[in-house]
Amino acid sequence: MDVPISITPADLGKVVRAARAAAGLTQVELGRRCGYSHSVISRIENGHVTPDWPTVARLATELHVAPEHLGLIHSGAPARTGAAGAPEATSLPSHPTAVDGEDAVRRRHMLTLSGSAAAAVVVGPLHTPVDAATRSAAAASIDLSGLEDALLYGPPPTAEEPTAAGVSRTVARAREALHAGAYRQLVAALPQQLALAEALAQGGEHPEGLSALYAIAARAAIKASDDRLLVVAADRAVQAARAGGHVLALAEACRMVSSGYRRAGRYDRAVQVAARAADELASDRNAPPAARASAQGQLLATAAYTAAKSEDSQSARELLAQAAVCANRTTEERTGTGWFGPRQVALHEVSVLQVLGDPPGAITAARRVETRGMPPERAARLGLDVARAFADWGRPEDCYRALLAVERAAPQEARRSSVHSLTKRLLHHEHRLDGVRDFARRTGAVAS
Incomplete structure (x- = not known):
C-alpha cells in the first residue's frame, strides 16, 4: 500500500544533500559509489530531476540511511507534473514497523532542518531514528550533557581560586587530552575548566585561555558529531577572543566557525571565513611572527580542505601551497594554539587528495608523512x-x-x-x- 506524502524533488534534494554532508562525501565521491557522474548527483540535490526507485535505493545504501529518510519514490509511481510543469507530490511505500504519522513528522523534521547549521547531522548516525544496533557509539561513549549545560546555562561554580597561571595550566591539560584522543576525559573536565576561566574573566582579566577552551570544546563537539554544540562553542570562542583582544585566539575561534559552516555543507562561506581570518592575521603585528604564521597556516590548511570538499581542486591546491609557505616560517609543531608545522600541511594534503578523488595520490602523500x-x-x-x-x-x-x-x-x-x-x-x-x-x-x- 502506498502512503501519499508531500515531498517534491526539491525537498528530496535537500535531504540527499544533508545526508551526503553527514557522511562526509563530495558529489564526486557519492556519484562514483552509485555509478553516476557528479552532475547527476548535483541535479538530484538541486531538485532538477526525480530519481527512480533503483537510484534512490542506491543512494540510501551508500549514505547509510533508511530509504524512507530519502523520501523513497515508488517505482510504479512516476513523477507527475502540474500545470506549470513542476513535479507534484509522489508516493512512498509504507514502512512495516512505523506509524504513518510518525513517518510524516520525521520527514517534516528532516526537511525543516536540512537548511540549518545542524543539517549535516540530522540524517547522520547520531540523529537518524534507527535502532540501537546502528546508532553511533560516539554518542554513547562521549557524554556531552555536562558540557552542553555549561555552554547553554553557564559553567558550574568553581572552588578553585582563579588565576592566570591556573587557567594556562588548565588549557594545557585540555589540549593534551585532545591531542591524545582522550575525548571522554576531555569532555568530562571541560565544564570545570571553563568555570575557572570564566571566573577570571568576570574579575576583568579576560584570559586568552577562555577562548582557547571554548575552541577546544568546539573540537570536542566535532569528535562527538554534535554540530549544533560546535556552533555554540565556536561562537563563544569568538566572543571571548574579541572581548580580550586576543588575536591568535580569535584566529583559532574563526577556524572553528569555518568548520561549522563546512560541516553544514556551506563550503563557500567556510572558505571565506577561514581565508579572511588568515588575511587579517597577516597584517596584524601584535603576535610573534612564528605564532602568527602558525595560526595563518592552520586557517589556510582548513580552507584548502573545505575547497576540496566543494570540488574546487584549483583553490584547494593554491590554499594548501599558501599553508606550506606559512609552515616553513615556523619550526615548532606544538604552538600556543595547538599543533602545526610542515607535517600538518602534509596531513592536509592527504585529506585534500582523498576528497578530490585521487586515492593513489593520497596514499603516496601519506607514505611521505613522518609519524x-x-x-x-x-x-x-x-x-x-x-x-x-x-x-x-x-x-x-x-x-x-x-x-x-x-x-x-x-x-x-x-x-x-x-x-x-x-x-x-x-x-x-x-x-x-x-x-x-x-x-x-x-x-x-x-x-x-
Whole structure:
C-alpha cells in the first residue's frame, strides 16, 4: 500500500544533500559509489530531476540511511507534473514497523532542518531514528550533557581560586587530552575548566585561555558529531577572543566557525571565513611572527580542505601551497594554539587528495608523512584518510588495516561515526574480511 506524502524533488534534494554532508562525501565521491557522474548527483540535490526507485535505493545504501529518510519514490509511481510543469507530490511505500504519522513528522523534521547549521547531522548516525544496533557509539561513549549545560546555562561554580597561571595550566591539560584522543576525559573536565576561566574573566582579566577552551570544546563537539554544540562553542570562542583582544585566539575561534559552516555543507562561506581570518592575521603585528604564521597556516590548511570538499581542486591546491609557505616560517609543531608545522600541511594534503578523488595520490602523500612523535589524534586522522582512500580505490583489505591503525593510535577516534561508515562498507563487501565484524562490535559500529 502506498502512503501519499508531500515531498517534491526539491525537498528530496535537500535531504540527499544533508545526508551526503553527514557522511562526509563530495558529489564526486557519492556519484562514483552509485555509478553516476557528479552532475547527476548535483541535479538530484538541486531538485532538477526525480530519481527512480533503483537510484534512490542506491543512494540510501551508500549514505547509510533508511530509504524512507530519502523520501523513497515508488517505482510504479512516476513523477507527475502540474500545470506549470513542476513535479507534484509522489508516493512512498509504507514502512512495516512505523506509524504513518510518525513517518510524516520525521520527514517534516528532516526537511525543516536540512537548511540549518545542524543539517549535516540530522540524517547522520547520531540523529537518524534507527535502532540501537546502528546508532553511533560516539554518542554513547562521549557524554556531552555536562558540557552542553555549561555552554547553554553557564559553567558550574568553581572552588578553585582563579588565576592566570591556573587557567594556562588548565588549557594545557585540555589540549593534551585532545591531542591524545582522550575525548571522554576531555569532555568530562571541560565544564570545570571553563568555570575557572570564566571566573577570571568576570574579575576583568579576560584570559586568552577562555577562548582557547571554548575552541577546544568546539573540537570536542566535532569528535562527538554534535554540530549544533560546535556552533555554540565556536561562537563563544569568538566572543571571548574579541572581548580580550586576543588575536591568535580569535584566529583559532574563526577556524572553528569555518568548520561549522563546512560541516553544514556551506563550503563557500567556510572558505571565506577561514581565508579572511588568515588575511587579517597577516597584517596584524601584535603576535610573534612564528605564532602568527602558525595560526595563518592552520586557517589556510582548513580552507584548502573545505575547497576540496566543494570540488574546487584549483583553490584547494593554491590554499594548501599558501599553508606550506606559512609552515616553513615556523619550526615548532606544538604552538600556543595547538599543533602545526610542515607535517600538518602534509596531513592536509592527504585529506585534500582523498576528497578530490585521487586515492593513489593520497596514499603516496601519506607514505611521505613522518609519524614518529605525532600526536595520537593526528596519527588517527591520517589513518582514517588512508582508510578512505583505500576504500575508494577498491582495496578493502588495506582499508581494514588502516582502520586497525586508527584504533591503535587513538581508540576513541575509532568509535566516531566516520569510522563506522567505512566499517559498514566493509561488512557489506562481497568478500568478507576476517575480523571486521569483531572490529565493528568493538568500536560500536554494530551492536555487540
